[in-house]
Amino acid sequence: MTDTAVVSMSDLWKTYDTGLIKVDALRGIDLQITAGEFTAIIGPSGSGKSTLMHIIGCLDVPTKGTYYLDGEDVFDMTEEDLADIRNRRIGFVFQQFNLLATMSAWRNVELPLCYAGVPAAQRKRRAMNALDQVGLADRAEHRPGEMSGGQQQRVAVARALVTDPTLILADEPTGNLDSISSRDMLALFGDLNREGRTMVLITHDTDVASAARRIIEIHDGQVTHDESRRDAVQLVQEVTKR
Numbered sequence: 001m002t003d004t005a006v007v008s009m010s011d012l013w014k015t016y017d018t019g020l021i022k023v024d025a026l027r028g029i030d031l032q033i034t035a036g037e038f039t040a041i042i043g044p045s046g047s048g049k050s051t052l053m054h055i056i057g058c059l060d061v062p063t064k065g066t067y068y069l070d071g072e073d074v075f076d077m078t079e080e081d082l083a084d085i086r087n088r089r090i091g092f093v094f095q096q097f098n099l100l101a102t103m104s105a106w107r108n109v110e111l112p113l114c115y116a117g118v119p120a121a122q123r124k125r126r127a128m129n130a131l132d133q134v135g136l137a138d139r140a141e142h143r144p145g146e147m148s149g150g151q152q153q154r155v156a157v158a159r160a161l162v163t164d165p166t167l168i169l170a171d172e173p174t175g176n177l178d179s180i181s182s183r184d185m186l187a188l189f190g191d192l193n194r195e196g197r198t199m200v201l202i203t204h205d206t207d208v209a210s211a212a213r214r215i216i217e218i219h220d221g222q223v224t225h226d227e228s229r230r231d232a233v234q235l236v237q238e239v240t241k242r
Helices: 049-057 079-089 105-113 121-135 149-161 180-193 231-242
Strands: 003-018 022-034 040-044 064-069 090-094 167-171 197-201 215-221 224-226
Touching: 003 049, 003 224, 022 049, 022 197, 022 224, 040 049, 040 180, 049 167, 049 197, 090 149, 105 121, 105 149, 121 149, 149 167, 149 180, 167 180, 180 197
Parallel strands: 040 197, 040 215, 090 167, 167 197
Antiparallel strands: 003 022, 003 064, 215 224
């Protein structure tokens, strides 16, 4: 792990204005995530963690404050700029696998490279390499319906890896998996982190969060705890009791 900031937020606010009422979903977030960290962000429904995930992922922009992703100022970006930085810098893994049912595994994995204009021969090579990283090279020609839930999520992880992003952002990635597949997925995330990948995991599940090296708890739009590995077990136990 280095001291290079991948995520850098200062006094970040997100306010939703319906015209009748204003709701502050995020209230003055200060957050630094450095290269090589494995961070879990936890919090109950309505805590602001999903809003924070959307802003980290450049799926939304803050109302005020600053956000730099890998040194790039996100605040004033256009929709086109945001789409570009998402494609270049962020690999997404969602609870829903979001795989195209009619396409083989490697075809699903290559999609971000298609959007980036990468030549076809390079796309297949890189897609196969990404599938190999998640242990599914032998399922490259299988369609999603021919694979288990755990295998489908591994394909989704391979798709997140294929652009060699700065950040892997996983939103409730074990939510549709059984307990065995969930453990396997978290072990894979740990392996990717040990290889140098910067991982941010969004979850409400304290057992899932405990796989990370750092746990950040968010409540009422603010960071209430930020604990390193040595304190993480204690934090998980405290959150579980609430």
